[in-house]
Amino acid sequence: MRAEDWDQRYAEQAQWSSGPNELVAELLAGLPPGAAVDLAAGEGRHALWLAERGWRVTAVDFSDVGLDRGRARPGADRVDWVTADVRTWTAAPGSLDLVLVAYLHLPVQEMADLLTRAVGLLRPGGSLLVLGHDVANLHEGVGGPQDPEILHSVGRLEPVARLLDVDRLAQVRRPTPHGIALDALLLGRRPA
Numbered sequence: 001m002r003a004e005d006w007d008q009r010y011a012e013q014a015q016w017s018s019g020p021n022e023l024v025a026e027l028l029a030g031l032p033p034g035a036a037v038d039l040a041a042g043e044g045r046h047a048l049w050l051a052e053r054g055w056r057v058t059a060v061d062f063s064d065v066g067l068d069r070g071r072a073r074p075g076a077d078r079v080d081w082v083t084a085d086v087r088t089w090t091a092a093p094g095s096l097d098l099v100l101v102a103y104l105h106l107p108v109q110e111m112a113d114l115l116t117r118a119v120g121l122l123r124p125g126g127s128l129l130v131l132g133h134d135v136a137n138l139h140e141g142v143g144g145p146q147d148p149e150i151l152h153s154v155g156r157l158e159p160v161a162r163l164l165d166v167d168r169l170a171q172v173r174r175p176t177p178h179g180i181a182l183d184a185l186l187l188g189r190r191p192a
């Protein structure tokens with residue numbers, strides 16, 4: 001989807017979710033705060049949650065309408081909101097303690113390129129967390145994009161996982177009001 005399509009989607013629908021995804025919160029709650037970027041931050045639910053916990057957060061998304069929702073939330077002044085395409089946005093190599101990529105869906109090669117670059121932005125020991133709809137969700141889960149070319153899987157995340165010391169690489173189940181959704185998860189640290 002293009003930025004204009006996301007703008008329209010956000011304009012039509014108020015907040016999808018104000019709090020962080022439960023698994024993201026569980027996995028990141030124990031990390032010491034540092035410099036983080038939330039790639040494809042949307043309405044900023046994770047960026048705001050991280051900032052509350054003392055992280056210095058940059059929230060990047062190409063939908064200004066989505067980011068505006070975040071900018072209007074309490075605590076928004078603690079986040080650096082950047083309207084940009086995540087495929088071209090960059091930061092100084094080795095400068096980040098955390099890169100979060102939640103429910104961003106791009107064609108397989110574009111996602112692999114983005115995540116490989118994301119690893120390069122991490123300091124040694126910095127964490128990459130990727131969470132998004134798994135391709136198996138199409139037939140065994142509920143919700144999410146229906147195009148198999150833009151969905152995650154453990155196999156598709158493996159090449160990036162090989163660049164990291166991996167804490168978790170798995171398909172995970174996420175209860176929703178409509179049933180169980182299947183997500184793919186990668187959490188790892190850039191080797192020292």
Ligand SMILES: C[S@@+](CC[C@H](N)C(=O)[O-])C[C@H]1O[C@@H](n2cnc3c(N)ncnc32)[C@H](O)[C@@H]1O
Binds near residue numbers: 006
């Ligand atoms: C499903 S939302 C997820 C938002 C947020 N990460 C969350 O979990 O609440 C996907 C987001 O990806 C953004 N997005 C998609 N492609 C993008 C791109 N190439 N550059 C920047 N943002 C992009 C959309 O604007 C949208 O906000």
